[in-house]
Amino acid sequence: MAESLPWQVAELPADAVEIGHVQEAWGVRGWVRVHGLSQSGDALLHARRWYLQPPLASRSPRARAFDAFQGTVAVAVVEARWHGDAVVAHFDGVDDRGLAERLRGARIHIARADFPPTDDPDEFYWVDLIGLSVVNREGVVLGVVEDLLPTGPHAVLCLRDGTGEQAVERLIPFVSAYVDAVDLAARRITVDWQPDY
Numbered sequence: 001m002a003e004s005l006p007w008q009v010a011e012l013p014a015d016a017v018e019i020g021h022v023q024e025a026w027g028v029r030g031w032v033r034v035h036g037l038s039q040s041g042d043a044l045l046h047a048r049r050w051y052l053q054p055p056l057a058s059r060s061p062r063a064r065a066f067d068a069f070q071g072t073v074a075v076a077v078v079e080a081r082w083h084g085d086a087v088v089a090h091f092d093g094v095d096d097r098g099l100a101e102r103l104r105g106a107r108i109h110i111a112r113a114d115f116p117p118t119d120d121p122d123e124f125y126w127v128d129l130i131g132l133s134v135v136n137r138e139g140v141v142l143g144v145v146e147d148l149l150p151t152g153p154h155a156v157l158c159l160r161d162g163t164g165e166q167a168v169e170r171l172i173p174f175v176s177a178y179v180d181a182v183d184l185a186a187r188r189i190t191v192d193w194q195p196d197y
Contacts, residue, residue, distance in 0.1 A: 005099075006075075006091070006092060006093025006094055006099070007052070007073040007074065007075045007091070007093075008073060008074050009071060009072070009073055010051060010072055010073055010074035011072065012051055012053070012072045012109060013051070013109075013111040013113075015111050015112035015113055016051060016109040016110065016111055016112070017043075017109060017110060017111075017112050017115075017127050018037065018107055018108070018109050019036060019037050019038065019043055019044060019108055019109065019110055020034050020035050020036040020037050020044065020087075020107075020108045021034070021035055021055065021105060021106060021107050021108055022034060022035075022052070022103045022104055022105060022106045022108065023035040023086070023104070024101070024104055025097045025100035025101040025103075025104065026083070026088050026100070027097070028096070028097045029090070029095060029096070029097075030090060030091070030094040030095040030096050030097065030099055030100045031088050031089065031090045031100060032088065032089055032090075032091075032094075032100050032103055032104075033083075033086050033087075033088050034080075034086060034087040034088065034089055034108065035086070036086075036087060038126065041082065041087045042115070042116050043110050043114070043115045043116065043125075044080055044087045044089070044108070044110070045080050045081065045082075045087065046114065046115065046116040047077065047110040047111070047114040047115070048076065048077050048114070049074055049075070049076060049077065049110075049111075049114065050074070050075050050077055050089075050091075050108050050109070050110055051072055051073070051074055051075075051108070051109040051110070051111075052072070052073050052074075052075060052103065052106040052107065052108060052109075053071070053072050053106065053107045053109065054070065054071075054105070054106065054107070055105035055106065055107060056107070072109075075091040075092070075094075076091060076092035076093075077089055077090070077091060077092075078090045078091060078092050112125075112127065122176075122182075124182060124184075126148045126155070128184055129145050129148060129157070129174075129182070129189070130145050130146065130147065130148070131144060131145060131187070132144065132145050132182075132184075132187050132188060132189050133187060133188050133189070134157065134159055134170075134172070134188075134189045134190075134191055134193075135188060135189075135190055135191070136190070136191055136192065136193050136194065136195070137180065137190065137191075137192055140195055141161070142159055142161060142170055142172075142191070142193060142195060143159030143160050143161030143162075143168065143169075143170055144159060144160055144161070145157050145158070145159055145189070146158050146159065146160050148174065149171075151173075154173055154174055154175045155173075155174040156171050156172065156173055156174060157170075157171070157172045157173075157174050157189070158170075158171060159171070159172065170193075170197075172191055172193050177192075178191050178192050178193055179191050179192075180192060
């Protein structure tokens with residue numbers, strides 16, 4: 001049966017970023033509804049090739065029943081668009097609800113190279129900020145960005161400085177009042193922040 005499926009076994013690109021998962025089949029013509037990991041959905045709408053992997057067992061009770069594929073497969077995106085507050089997508093060769101339902105829970109990855117360019121030089125994809133070193137104006141290293149938290153009007157940088165029991169966690173609002181510069185090439189963010197804040 002695997003030979004008749006419209007997706008191809010593929011290697012996950014080295015720059016792949018997990019950006020969501022297939023939530024459910026949508027309609028009767030093979031479309032799927034996607035739960036994105038970011039609010040914008042720009043990468044989902046822009047990329048024409050998605051890489052799907054089975055759900056992690058720890059994340060989904062459906063993982064044991066997931067029979068669409070093993071490993072990573074590539075699907076060609078015919079169309080992706082907003083429908084209400086979610087993205088819906090149609091893949092080449094997936095033309096009925098039954099086939100789309102077999103993809104439920106699949107984790108979606110997109111090559112970072114397939115993300116659309118940002119409109120503003122001061123706009124960044126969160127994935128590009130994770131792992132950057134954060135230093136203040138005096139050159140004191142405050143930590144490394146481990147995550148970002150959406151808080152409504154702005155994001156918050158989640159930093160870790162050190163390891164083990166001696167590690168210090170810091171939260172710094174990602175706004176111009178505190179962030180002086182982001183240098184992706186140097187992998188550094190400069191902030192107006194003190195270690196004892």
